[in-house]
Structures are given as structure tokens and as C-alpha cells.
Ligand SMILES: Nc1nc2c(c(=O)[nH]1)N[C@H]1C(S)=C(S)[C@@H](COP(=O)(O)OP(=O)(O)OC[C@H]3O[C@@H](n4cnc5c(=O)[nH]c(N)nc54)[C@H](O)[C@@H]3O)O[C@H]1N2
Ligand SMILES: Nc1nc2c(c(=O)[nH]1)N[C@H]1C(S)=C(S)[C@@H](COP(=O)(O)OP(=O)(O)OC[C@H]3O[C@@H](n4cnc5c(=O)[nH]c(N)nc54)[C@H](O)[C@@H]3O)O[C@H]1N2
């Protein structure tokens with residue numbers, strides 16, 4: 129994808145001391161630098177003032193909720209939210225002249241950072257077969273080209289991907305178009321993200337979403353934050369953690385890395401917080417080995433169960449267990465059979481620390497457990513999440529104030545996209561509603577998720593790929609394998625805001641359709657429009673851009689999809705696409721009729737703060753087979769590592785939004801100037817004979833097939849021996865397509881077996 133890297137390109141690595149606290153004035157300063165550097169300061173400030181405010185737009189950064197009814201002066205301010213806006217509101221433009229100057233080959237030479245920094249795409253662009261450059265096309269011509277292609281295919285040969293930034297309105301129309309066209313091939317970024325959550329929680333709680341509200345987080349006596357780096361990825365969550373601590377709550381964090389944002393926080397909006405030099409967040413840090421969370425929680429539960437047996441009724445919530453759960457007997461039988469020492473040894477956490485955790489948990493009635501990608505991207509992730517639920521269930525910490533499970537979502541509307549029907553599986557309920565409301569027969573069989581889409585393209589079974597946002601080639605596992613599939617496609621189409629690697633790794637024909645961003649005004653036939661999004665806690669809110677569009681040719685995602693649907697389906701549709709595109713209230717009417725919980729959508733979404741979707745588990749109603757929350761008997765992880773192998777996780781740096789690279793620094797980890805690094809314990813470095821900064825190659829071997837990522841630099845880091853960490857997407861080439869989470873088919877981005885060897889130049 130990029131030419132072979134040479135050591136000279138890696139000369140800028142600097143490793144500094146890690147800060148002990150997140151946010152604070154430095155964060156404000158850093159984000160203002162981003163704003164100044166990359167966008168019109170005036171515009172970005174205007175945007176910042178409106179972010180997450182009533183009447184403003186939903187921050188495109190993450191899915192963390194805003195406080196109900198309470199807003200601080202500049203909204204819920206956040207460094208990485210500011211970067212996301214600066215990225216979108218940039219003054220730089222990528223117009224037809226830019227594409228004329230940069231051939232696709234030249235684009236391929238640019239790093240992800242350089243590509244993204246080029247600016248906002250202003251015109252629809254077409255890459256004809258064998259052409260060297262993208263050239264401008266009219267919207268109508270673009271739609272005609274795509275429609276023509278789609279009509280030559282069996283609908284199941286086409287793939288329609290969604291990234292989680294698409295609004296409810298766009299996402300609903302997209303799945304409607306795709307299903308009227310005739311396929312359920314609707315993979316989304318969720319497949320690589322919280323799919324394991326959906327599976328696990330649907331099975332054991334009857335709803336594949338979190339159960340808590342923001343107030344529950346504030347109100348908890350004990351917060352357990354597992355496999356998540358909120359200081360970087362959900363900075364506004366730090367305010368909630370601090371609020372909880374201010375009210376007397378305590379916090380345990382479970383992570384292979386001592387992430388700065390988990391340790392301490394200075395609230396940039398509170399002069400008192402700045403004066404007091406911040407709040408210590410974690411009361412207890414359990415440095416678990418990668419993917420040994422089951423071992424750790426099993427050990428904890430074993431001790432809790434022993435205490436409960438010694439003094440019945442003092443630890444577990446017997447009433448809750450009796451009335452609302454099933455499987456308790458099997459679960460405790462398994463605990464009886466569990467070898468505590470074995471679990472402790474596997475977890476990597478010293479037994480005294482585990483006992484400390486047990487003391488804290490046993491004394492708490494109100495417990496919230498939050499987690500993110502550290503739990504969802506392993507082969508046994510569905511089990512890992514069920515194990516977390518076991519812990520909450522025995523304590524009765526479910527469906528009452530201050531308690532529950534909080535899978536922290538990534539993209540700002542990834543949860544909403546799924547709620548309104550973007551899924552490769554079409555539920556019988558939605559099939560029926562679509563059929564009734566729109567009077568057509570949606571396809572019945574499941575479509576391809578992300579991994580199966582990659583396989584289908586690779587095997588030539590799928591020939592068309594469209595991405596509603598996102599950057600498929602950089603986001604998916606097994607980059608080389610995936611690229612071959614994309615390149616074989618007859619056509620690839622991307623609805624994008626900025627150039628990215630997926631425009632470079634293209635099909636025989638390729639189109640880029642530039643769209644408005646969240647921050648921009650969207651005026652349609654009936655006047656200014658707003659869209660809506662669902663946050664991590666099931667609150668649906670409106671989002672309306674405030675900035676002038678970054679170019680006159682840009683269209684909203686809704687308008688693009690309606691244009692495309694009308695061109696493709698022509699007479700063969702029961703939907704008035706033009707009416708939908710002209711007035712988004714009509715889309716919301718349809719959603720209200722088809723999706724449970726959206727009754728009176730148009731009215732409720734206009735209320736300040738939006739509305740909550742129904743959530744059974746929040747009220748102890750569990751839509752499982754027997755109406756009860758389920759205890760699960762799970763298996764601990766088994767990684768058969770060779771003597772020279774490590775378990776590698778791929779994580780985000782502080783300067784990126786998934787595949788969009790904002791900068792080269794990972795400030796909270798003290799790593800500057802370089803992203804091709806591998807974090808390794810000093811013990812392992814000594815054993816392997818690596819000095820700090822040593823150039824190495826990484827390889828992973830599965831079923832005899834070796835994948836290689838060349839030229840990384842070793843950074844000594846406080847990570848458990850046997851574990852290493854690299855950045856996503858640089859290390860995605862090593863993630864094998866052949867290994868995914870059992871049940872959810874999620875790539876195993878957090879537990880890849882790798883070897884680390886001294887760098888050898890290419891022959
Ligand atoms: N600024 C910014 N914000 C973002 C994003 C971004 O890229 N940039 N991405 C968005 C998206 S789509 C998502 S999904 C979220 C991601 O949010 P996170 O899940 O916080 O993101 P990761 O960097 O993948 O971090 C995973 C964390 O899990 C830990 N971890 C890894 N393996 C294990 C394990 O086996 N056990 C435990 N206990 N911990 C483990 C890692 O050390 C790391 O702290 O953030 C969203 N918000
Ligand atoms: N190794 C490894 N791989 C991973 C992960 C990991 O932790 N490790 N994490 C996984 C996770 S959690 C996720 S969610 C996926 C993310 O996968 P994706 O969602 O596919 O990737 P993003 O980088 O978020 O997408 C960025 C692109 O979206 C476009 N974009 C930005 N804003 C808009 C907009 O408003 N509208 C439209 N139409 N386009 C827009 C821009 O062109 C930008 O280039 O990656 C997954 N891949």
C-alpha cells in the first residue's frame with residue numbers, strides 16, 4: 129500500500145515521561161493548536177461553541193452522552209472532540225485540481241496522516257477503468273454509473289458498508305435502499321467494534337445494549353473500567369468519573385496499560401480542579417495480562433462466593449438472584465471447581481491486589497462496569513463480556529440506580545445505525561414493518577458482515593463495494609488479503625469527507641462522493657434540516673450543523689442516498705425518494721412507523737435533550753428465553769504461545785480518530801513523532817536483546833501462513849511481560865482474517881500472536 133519504509137523515515141521517535149493526569153489546561157492548549165493549525169479559527173470556535181449544545185450538533189468524536197439538562201458554558205468541552213471538528217472544518221480543499229496533480233499512485237505514496245490533512249473533498253470524482261487520475265463528474269453522472277453497475281449484478285454480489293457516523297436518517301434510508309435493491313449485505317463498523325457486546329448482552333440480558341444512564345455513572349459507589357482508554361477515546365467520560373468520585377464513589381481500572389486518563393484528571397472547566405491539581409481517578413489499578421480478564425474476574429468471583437458462603441446474605445444480592453436470574457447454581461458449581469491460584473497466575477495480577485478488589489466490590493451495592501475494545505476484540509470476547517455480567521448479577525448490580533453495564537460505544541452514532549436497521553441480519557420484526565409500511569418484500573437470508581464481505585470480495589463472489597463513510601481498507605484486518613478483494617471489485621464507491629486509503633485501494637472503477645459533515649448546515653427543499661443520533665446510553669438527540677458547507681457541490685448523505693436510490697431502482701421502488709430527501713421529517717415518520725421506541729419521533733426529537741429509547745434491563749425486564757438475566761459458565765482463555773511469541777494488542781494513540789491520523793504524538797503515553805512502534809516490557813526487551821528504539825519486524829503466523837509488518841521501533845513500556853502493543857491501523861496487516869470472535873465474527877485486533885525480530889532490510 130505504501131512503498132517499503134526505510135529507516136530514515138523513522139528518525140523522529142522521542143520517548144518522554146508519561147504525564148500522570150489527563151486533560152487540564154494543556155489539553156485545552158493542544159486542542160486550540162489543532163484548531164489554529166488546520167482550520168479557520170473563527171469557524172471552528174463557532175462550531176465548538178455549538179457542539180453538544182441544544183440546537184447545535186452532536187460531536188462527531190465519540191458516543192459518550194451529554195449530561196441531561198445541564199450544559200457548561202462551552203458545551204461539554206473535549207480536546208479530541210475539538211480535533212475531530214478541526215479536522216472537518218479545515219480550510220484546506222481537495223478539488224479537481226488536487227486530483228489532477230495527484231495521480232492515484234502519488235496518493236498511494238502519501239501516509240494516512242498526509243492524505244487526511246490534504247483537506248475536504250469538494251466534487252464527486254470518478255476513476256475510469258485503467259485511468260491514472262480521478263476526474264470530476266456531475267452528481268447525475270455519478271449516480272448513473274453506479275446504477276448501471278448495480279443493474280448488471282445479482283444483488284448479493286454488492287456490499288454496502290456503513291461507518292458509525294451516519295445519522296439515523298441516512299442509515300435508515302440506506303438500509304431501505306439496499307433492501308429494495310435486494311440484499312442484506314449491510315456490514316458496518318460495529319462488526320469490528322461492539323458486535324461481541326450485542327451478542328453477549330442480547331443473550332444474557334435480552335438487549336444488546338448498555339443498561340445505564342449517565343446519572344447511574346455519577347451515582348455509582350464503585351466504577352469498574354475495563355479495557356478502555358477514556359482519557360483519549362472518551363474524554364468527556366472523565367468528567368463523569370470525576371463526578372462519581374466527588375460524590376464519594378471509588379474506581380477500579382483493569383487494563384494491561386496504566387493509561388494516563390484512568391489515573392487522574394484535571395477538569396479544564398473547573399478552576400478548583402486546576403488549583404487542586406486534579407482528581408485521582410483509579411483507587412485500584414489491576415494490570416491484567418491481555419485477554420486474561422476472565423481469569424481475573426473468575427478469581428474475584430471465587431473469593432466473593434467464598435465470603436458469601438461463610439456469611440450468607442452478606443455479599444451477594446440473594447433477592448435479585450432469586451427473582452431475576454437463572455443459572456446461579458451452575459455458575460457457583462463452576463466457581464467451586466475453579467482453581468484460584470491458577471486464575472491468579474494466568475491473570476498476571478498479584479493475589480493481594482485481587483483481594484483488595486474483592487473488598488471494594490463486596491462493600492458496594494451500586495456498581496457500574498464500563499468497557500470498550502479491550503474486551504470486544506478477542507476470540508472469546510462474547511464469553512469475556514458474559515463473565516463481566518456474572519460479576520454484576522451476583523452483586524445485584526443491574527437494573528437499579530447507580531448500577532449496570534456500560535459498553536462505551538465508539539462512533540457517535542454507531543448504536544443508532546444498528547437501531548434503525550443497518551445490520552447484515554434482518555430481524556423478523558423489522559422485515560414485517562418494512563414490508564407493511566413500504567409494501568415490498570425485503571430479502572430474507574442474512575447478508576455478509578465485514579469479515580464475510582472481505583472473504584466474498586477476495587473469492588470473487590462480491591464485485592461491488594460501497595462505503596457510507598469509513599475507510600474500509602485501513603479499518604479491516606489482514607490488509608493485504610482485503611486489498612486483493614477490493615482491487616478485484618468491478619466498482620468501489622465511497623461517500624467521504626476527506627481522502628483516505630480506501631480511495632487508493634480501489635476497484636476497476638471507483639467513485640468518491642463528497643458529503644457534508646456533521647458541523648455543516650444542511651438546507652433542502654423544505655428548508656434547513658437536522659438529523660438525529662443515538663448515544664451510548666440510548667438517548668436520541670437532534671444534531672444540526674452551524675457552519676457553511678465547505679463547498680457548493682457537497683451534498684448531505686441523505687440527498688446522496690436518495691439520488692442514488694432513485695437512479696438505481698427507477699420504477700422499481702415504493703418509496704418517494706425525492707420527498708424523503710426534501711424533508712427529513714418524512715424519513716422520521718417512516719422510522720417511527722417501523723422501529724420500536726420511535727413513536728412520535730418528530731415531536732420527541734425536538735424536545736430539549738431528546739428522548740430515551742426503551743431499555744428493559746434498566747427496569748429488570750429481561751427479554752431472554754425465560755425472562756431472566758442469565759449467569760453464564762464460560763471458559764478461560766487459552767493462548768498457546770511459542771517461546772518467542774507475544775500476544776499483541778492494537779490500540780489508538782491520542783492523536784488519531786480510528787484511521788484518521790491527527791498527528792504523530794501519543795502524548796499521554798509519552799511517545800512522540802512516530803507511530804510504527806511496539807511497546808514492550810523492559811524484561812522482554814532484555815531477554816530479546818533489544819535496546820530502546822531498536823528497529824524490528826513483526827510477524828504473525830496462523831495455520832502456516834506468515835504475515836509481516838516491517839520496520840517498527842521498540843519502546844520500553846510498563847506492559848505485562850509476554851504482551852506487546854502497537855497502533856491501529858499500522859499493525860492491521862498482522863491481524864489474520866481466519867481468526868475471529870466466536871459468535872460475533874469480530875476480528876481479533878486485541879490478541880494477535882506475533883514474533884518480534886530485529887529488522888532485516890529487504891533483499
Ligand atoms: N479520540 C478518539 N476517540 C475515539 C476513537 C479514536 O480513534 N480517537 N475511536 C472511537 C471508536 S470507534 C471506539 S470503538 C472507541 C475505542 O475506545 P477504546 O476501547 O478505549 O480504544 P482502544 O485504543 O482500542 O483501547 C483499548 C484499551 O483496552 C486495553 N486493552 C487491550 N486489550 C485488553 C484486554 O485484553 N483486557 C483489558 N482489560 N484491557 C485491554 C488497552 O490497553 C486500551 O487501554 O473510541 C471512540 N472514540
Ligand atoms: N487493528 C485494529 N483494527 C480496528 C480497530 C482496532 O482497535 N484495531 N478498531 C475497529 C473499530 S472499533 C472501528 S469502529 C473501525 C472503524 O472503521 P471505520 O468507521 O471504517 O473508519 P474511520 O476511520 O472511523 O472512518 C474515517 C473516514 O470516514 C469519513 N468520514 C468522516 N466523517 C464523515 C461523515 O460525516 N460522513 C461520511 N460519509 N464520511 C465521513 C472520512 O472520509 C474518513 O476518512 O475500525 C476497526 N479496526
Ligand SMILES: [Mo]
Nearest residue numbers: 321322538539
Ligand atoms: Mo469502534
